Amino acid sequence: MTRVDIVILIVKCIVLALAATGVFAYFTLFERRLLARMQNRVGPNRAGPAGFLQPIADALKLFFKEDVTPLLADRRVYLISPAFAIVPALIIWATIPLGMWPDGRGGNWLQLAEVNVGILYLLAVTSIGVYGIAIAGWASNNKYSMLGGVRASAQVISYELALGLAVLGAVMQAQSFSTAEIVERQTLMWNVVPQFLGFVVFIIAATAEVVRAPFDLVEAEQELVGGYNTEYSSMKFALFFMSEYVKLVAMNAIAVTLFLGGWQFPGLQTLAAAATQQYGFVIGNAVLGLASLGAFLLKVMLLSFVSVWVRATLPRVRYDQLMDLGWKVLLPLSLANVVVTAVLNVFLPDSPVVTAIAGLVIGTGILLATAAIGRPGKEKRRVTLVQG
């Protein structure tokens, strides 16, 4: 690795981190405007045209707020936990291929690090994030923060299993742990078809993993004031807020990478080949890079829209419902998905189309059966009358 490579790497890191925070800033605006419209409101539209400067105004406000540290907080831990929360959220992005811009040396400008166990890295980093929350809850020396932190760790641990197994389905389909390889293998057909069940489980488990509505018990205002970040103010609070949203968008990006074909879209290769033929390699690569990046961002935005949509629709689940869903529904479903994928790929290794259709049919069947079984029947209330 030469000195130039290191400089390039550092620049890429900085650009990626800034891009992730920029995406966070405008995702908040996107979410607020969209939520408002779904609730018959207008949303923030005063700062700049259509509220476009609202994130900047919010950031300025947070910077100038008073930074309060509770007297009895565990000072060092209290100060370090926002960093614990934000760093994993940012480094998730390292192994996600954001597009395909070949740098001419077998590398890709739009992927920071090509690790051959990229999926394991993603799983590890997404679950490290909960340390920040748990530590923050504990260090604040406040029982509501503490409860929020404990809830967060319990929830993330419960949903980690289902999440990991859902990811495993995509890994088995591609027979690789590398994110770039998984995207490459989806050229013919996106994983969402053969892995439909896995996709559904992944989306639900990922929503729970990033503690977002309807699984945001961690910050249930009615019960816990504000949750683990109650005692945090100013920029420290902003860091928690940021880590939550960056993680959400990152989860959507992972879902796109694993199940929705990553940066691929039909006709991409033809477009790039035509551009290369017309204008040469550099322009061809640039066209490929920009088109693939655009496709990737569009898909991430679609999934983000779904996140906002779900948040606007569903009420928060109860704690026992959360645990029931995680352990009794999603875990068996993801296990079934692994079994189905394994059996199909072993018995029909040479016919991807048949495998995919079989996977789709079986997955949908299992989902419908689960929905039918899990339908909450009319519970018969037993009333015990006591003679007075």
Next chain:
Amino acid sequence: MIGAIFKGLGTTLKYLFRKPVTVEYPDVKRPVRERFRGRHQLKRFANGLERCIGCSLCAAACPADAILVVPAENDPAAPHSPGERYAARYEINMLRCIYCGYCEDACPTNAIVLEHQYEISFYDRKSSVLTKTELLVAPDRGHGEIPPILQQLNRRPSPPAQIDL
């Protein structure tokens, strides 16, 4: 359960394409009703004379005791109002006023009117007391008949008995 979730999602999606009900207040001002009772005005006759004759009936009718009238004798050479007296001071304390409109009803000359202006906030407590200069309309804004806003008084089941000069 799945059906219910999708039904809910459909509802939120439907509302996404509806027009928001929000009125963007400082930019868009909703029109008020005809009988809306806002800030007071002291009216004039068509010839520019003040309608207020300083009788203090409004101050007597005011349940919140918000009105102060200090009458004075008119100078016959340059009268402020038709008749003998006029209001030398006329003050309304807007912190006391409850916008009941009894002063309108009590006024025999239809001088005081609760107009449609509702943006009447102020920064210090002293400016809550509106003086006669603030209440009185410009000399060229007089009316020959009952001021338009008060027309509705006559359409009520029992219109107040009033004299118009």
